[in-house]
Amino acid sequence: MGRSISKWSLLVLVSTAVFLSVIDIFVVNVAIPSIKIGIKGTDTDMQWVIVLYVLGYASFLIAGGRAGDYFGKKPVFIIGMAAFTLSSFLCGLAQNTIQLNIGRTIQGISAAFMVPQGISYIQVLFQDQKSRTKALGIYGSIAGAASVIGQFLGGVLPEIHSFIDGWRLLFLINVPIGIVAIFLSIKYLENTAIVRTQKFDSLGAALLVLTLACFIYPIVQGRELGWPLWIFALFGLSLLISLLFFWQQRIRQNKGKLTLIDIRIFKHRDFTVGLFASIFYFMVQDSYFLINVVLLQTGFGISSFNTGLYFVFQGVGYVIASLVSIRLIPLYGKFVLIFGVILMIVSLLFHIFLLDGSVTARPFFPVIFFVYGIGCGTVLPSLLTVSLRSLPSSLAGMASGTYSTFQQTAIALGVGIVGGIFFYNLKDPDRNVETYLEAYRAATILNIVLLLIVSVFLFFISHRNEKLSPKAN
Structure with missing residues (x-):
């Protein structure tokens, strides 16, 4: 029509x-x-x-x-x-x-x-x-x-x-x-x-699903099951299947057949370094929401409505920073992202000190969530751009899909690991506010460490000042 x-x-x-x-x-x-x-x-x-x-x-x-x-x-x-x-x-x-x-x-x-x-x-x-x-x-x-x-x-x-x-x-x-x-x-x-010039890579798709399932399941479920030996065997199995997947992808590529992932993208240093930076970044992304929401609602007894309002401040900070950062990236490149990560780290330190369960600290909650959102908005919208800009245009589409797959996997990984540490520290059935605070601090410290790793990877991305000279204009 x-x-x-x-x-x-x-x-x-x-x-x-x-x-x-x-x-x-x-x-x-x-x-x-x-x-x-x-x-x-x-x-x-x-x-x-x-x-x-x-x-x-x-x-x-x-x-x-x-x-x-x-x-x-x-x-x-x-x-x-x-x-x-x-x-x-x-x-x-x-x-x-x-x-x-x-x-x-x-x-x-x-x-x-x-x-x-x-x-x-x-x-x-x-x-x-x-x-x-x-x-x-x-x-x-x-x-x-x-x-x-x-x-x-x-x-x-x-x-x-x-x-x-x-x-x-x-x-x-x-x-x-x-x-x-x-x-x-x-x-x-x-x-x-x-x-339909080539047959769809159904075997590759199946291997990718099995790799992710065998890797994520033990991370999330292992704590509740008491870490039996077969859980660790799944980790080994996921490694073997992943190696088989990349081997199968290389063979198909050498034969000129359609692949899910083009192995050539990993030969570009900035993409690979940026990919690792994104993995550690997205491990923080959703685990941050999980532990903060549980602390506020279940630990402090703050209503769902008020919790949602606090996070709206985070969202507003994100939107504002994203609009500004995309204009700064062409001028200052990776240093904009590093600044954003540092801002997130500083904000998380204030989270640890101010989210203490006292009513007197609550007026500061919107501020620390807003600042964290500013940090996220400075990093997230341009992380993919910085990672892809050294790739030839012929590989950009494939690299973007691969990046997104690793991104979503990292979110699951973060919820499993950081969330697992948080809930492990809440294993005492007689939970009180201090128990929640101890669990929150342990998980947040891990998120700070993950963000520090992100900043290190970002530092090793090639710096390109793309500001146009007056003559270029």
Whole structure:
């Protein structure tokens, strides 16, 4: 069917994918204590609520991008959106943690298929560089707005007590948005050319999923199981499968066949160093929300609503800094990112000293969350850019997908390790405020160490001052 609405309206339509995928991360991050109470889950169950979403996303992200080329972007986008909408409905009706986490896994997998199509449509809809840059800016703004809205709703919705538990609304609000997006996509989106010159790498996709599953499962579940020997065997198995995966990818590449990951990207030093920096950074990203939300709501007894408001300050700081930092990167390069990491570290030190359970310290909470958001907004939007800029354009798309896969895996890893240390220190059934504070300090110190590692990796990225001289202008 011919397009009968403007390309800017279509941009908003395809951006619903990233809006829903991002908002679903942040509403859960803020509302995790309410979900735990409502579903009668354990601390480990709540880690899985976060981990399974990002693990499903990471495992199928590259395959999701390839599927759009192989089957057409329109059907993959619609099917992904439909699966996300249905799984959100199932999460909202879940009666136990097994049902909830099955729904969360499907949510993550479906997001991995719908989000890459939205990004790809921008390349199709906006052919010239100027309009494409503007479109990508709007797309990024929608994702940023989703993070702030998600943090607010994560605080507000669990406070609603009506015919349905408020925490269920966290998932059910996706349903009407998804239905409208599906209807409009069927009516207005045009399909793209189908590229089936080579067979899809299904074996590589399976090996990647097995690698991530065998690696993340023992990290999250090992603490609750008492670290039996078979848990450590899974770590070894994940290493063997990962080696098999990269070997299989190299063979396919040497034969000229389609691969999930182009091994050549790892020969570029700045990309590899930037990738390691991003891994340690994203280990902090969601674990920060997890331990702070549990401390505030469960440890201090602060309401879900007020907790959400505190994190809105963090989101506002992020948005402001992201708008400023993207203008500074061409002038000062990696040093902008290093400054942002240092600001995050300083903020976390103030977190440790000010989040002490006393009522007198609470007026300072918005300030420290805002400053932390400023640090995040300085680092996150440009971390990928700094990592990719030394790559030839022919490898940029592949490298971006690989980067995103490692990013999501690192989030799961951080929730497993940092969250595991936090909950390990809460093993005493007679928990009091001081117990929560000790657990929080231990986990936050680890996050500070991780950020210090990030700053070291960033230092070794090649510095490029891209400021134009007057003559160049």
